[in-house]
Amino acid sequence: MTADRRPGMSGRNGIRPTMKDVAAAAGVGLKTVSRVVNGESGVTPEMAARVQAAIGVLGFRRNDSARLLRTGRTASVALLLEDIGDPFSSALSRAVEDVAVAEGCLLFTGSSAEDPARGRELALAFCARRVDGLIVVPAGDDHQYLLPEVESGTPVVFLDRPGTGIDADAVLSDNAGGARAGTAHLIAHGHRRIGFVGDLPTIHTAAERARGYREAMAAAGLPVAERWIDCGPTDRTRVAAAVHRLTTGPDAVTALFTANNRVTLAALHHLPAAARPALVGFDDLELADLLTPALTVVAQDPVALGALAARRLFDRLAGDTTPPMHLEIPTLLIPRGSGETPPAN
Template sequence: MSRGYGTRPTMKDVAVEAGVGLKTVSRVVNGESGVASATAERVRAAIDRLGFRRNDSARLLRTGRTASIALLLEDIGDPFSSALSRAVEGVAAEHGCLLFTGSSAEDQRRERDLALAFCARRVDGLIVVPTGDDHRYLLPESAAGTPVVFLDRPAAAIEADAVLSDNAGGARTGVAHLIRHGHRRIGFIGDLARIHTSAERLRGYRRAMADAALPVDERWIDTGPTDAARVTAAVDRLTRGAAPVTALLTANNRITLAVLHHLPSDGPRPALVGFDDLELADLLTPGLTVVAQDPAALGAAAARTLFERLAGDTGAARRIEIPTRLIPRGSGEIGPRAG
C-alpha cells in the first residue's frame, strides 16, 4: 500500500496490511489478551514491515498514562545502583513501561530538581533513592496521582512506601561474626552520619557489641565522606592510634575499596568485614568477607510496589525490608593479633 511522503503509518494502515480489524491491532499493540497467536503474529509482522510506532501522545490523552516510570539513584555508575536499575527495568518491561533514570550525586537540590523534572514529563510513577532530608516537595505530585516509592532509604518528612535492606541486622551479623573469631576491639568506618543506611549500620554494630557485653570505645568509630583520603586517615587512626582495633566493619563498598587499597599486602592486618559485596571479592588474598545486600530483590520489590499502586492499591504506606547475607571468604576470619 502507498502513503503520502513523510507520513507515519497508523494503526488503520496496520489493520489493512494485516487484514484484521482496528481493534485487533489495538489489542496487539497494547499487549492485551483475546487475540489468537497466529493473528497476533500477522499483526506484528505488518507493524515491522510498515515501521509503525505507537503514538504515546494519543495514549496519554486516552488513558492518562505515558507507560513510563522514573528511577532516581545516587550514582548510576556505582555497581549497587546499576543492579538496582537493572531490576527495576526488568519489572517495568514486564508491564510494558519504559524506565528513565537519573543520578542525584548525593546532592539534595539535584534530587529535587530531577524528581520534579521527571514528574513534569508525566511519568506514571517515581522510585527514589533519597538524598534529601525533606520530601514534602513530592506531596503535590502524590496528590495528583503520581505514586512514589523510596528505595534503599526511607522518605523524610512524609509517609511513603519504602523498600530497604535490613541494614542494622546485617551489620549486627557482621560484627557478631568478628566477635566469634575472637575480636573484642572492633572498629566501624561509616558514611556520613546523617545518611539512613550509615546510621542503621552503626546501630547494628552497637547492638552486636552490646549483645556480647563488650564495651564500645567511641574512638573506634569513624564516620564521614567516602573519599579515599578520609577513609585512609580513619584506617591509620583506628589501627595504629592510641586505641588500636583488631578488626573493622566497613559500612559500604566505596569505603571497603578504599580500605583494601590502603591495607598492607603483607604483614599483620586487621580482620575485615565489608557491607556490600564487591566484584572479584573472592579473588582477593584473603577473600573478602561481606554482608551482601540483594539489589535485584530490592529493585524488583520497589518496582512491584509502584505498579501495585498504579493498579489502584490505596492502602497505608508500607515498609519492606529485604534480608542481607553474610558471605565468609577469609578476611573476616583472621584472628586478633597477639600483643
C-alpha cells in the same frame, strides 16, 4: 539527503504519517483505522485489508505518546538513583526494569549524582511527564516536594533509604541487622576492639549500620570506645586517615567493620594485606573472592530490593490503598577469610 522513496521502502524522510493520513489513503473513516491498528473486532476483512495496505504503503506506526495522552496514563515509570554508573544502582535498575517490562511499562532512569537539587529537578520532571509512578533512592534530607505529586495520584516508592518529611512506601535492606551480623562475626572470632568506619551519619543507611554495630557489641557485653567509630565522607583520603588512626597506637583495634563498598575499597587500598587487621565489609564486591585473603562481606541483595520496590509500585498502581509500609530485605554474611583471622595480640 535523498528524499526520494527507494523501492521496497515505506515511509518518507522525516514525515510520520498519521491515522488521518492512513484513513484518507484507504478511503475509510479514522475510527476504522484505529480499530485495525488496535486489533479490535468488528471490521470486515475487506476494510481491514484496505487499511493494512495503506499502513504498509505509508509506513504508518502509531504514536503511543498521543494515544497515552488520551488514555490518561503514560505506561512509563521512573527510577531515580544516586548514580546509575555504580554497581549497586545498576543492579537495582535492571531488577526494576524487568518488572516494568513485564507490566508493559517503559522505564526512565536518572541519577541525582550526589546533588539533591538535581535529584529534585529530575523527580519533578518525571512527574511533569506524568509517569505512572516513581521509585526514588532519595538524596538529600527533605522530600516534601514530592507530597503534592503523591496527593495528585502519582505513587512514590522509596528505595534503599526512606524519604524524609513524607510518609510513603519504602523498601530497605536490613542495614542494622547486617551490621550486627558482621560485627558479631568478628566478635565470634575473638575480637573485642573493633573499629567501625562508615559514611556520613546523616545518611539513613549509615546510621542504621552504626546502630547494628553498637547493638552487636552491647549484646556481647563489650564496651565501645567512641574513638573506634569514625563516620564521614567516603573519599579515599578521609577513609585512609580513619583507618590509619584506628589501626595504630597503643589502643589499636584488632578488627575493622567497613560499612559500605567505597569505605571497604579505600581501606583495602590503604592497608597492605600483611598489615591488615581482620576485616568485614558491608556490600559485596566483584573479585572479592579472589583477593588474598578473600574478603568477608555482608552482602545486600539489590535485585531483591529493586524487584520488591517495583512490585510495591505496581501494586499501588493496581489500586492498593493500604497505609504506606516499610519493607526490609535481609542481608547475607559471606565468610571468605578476611573476617575469620584471630586478633593479632
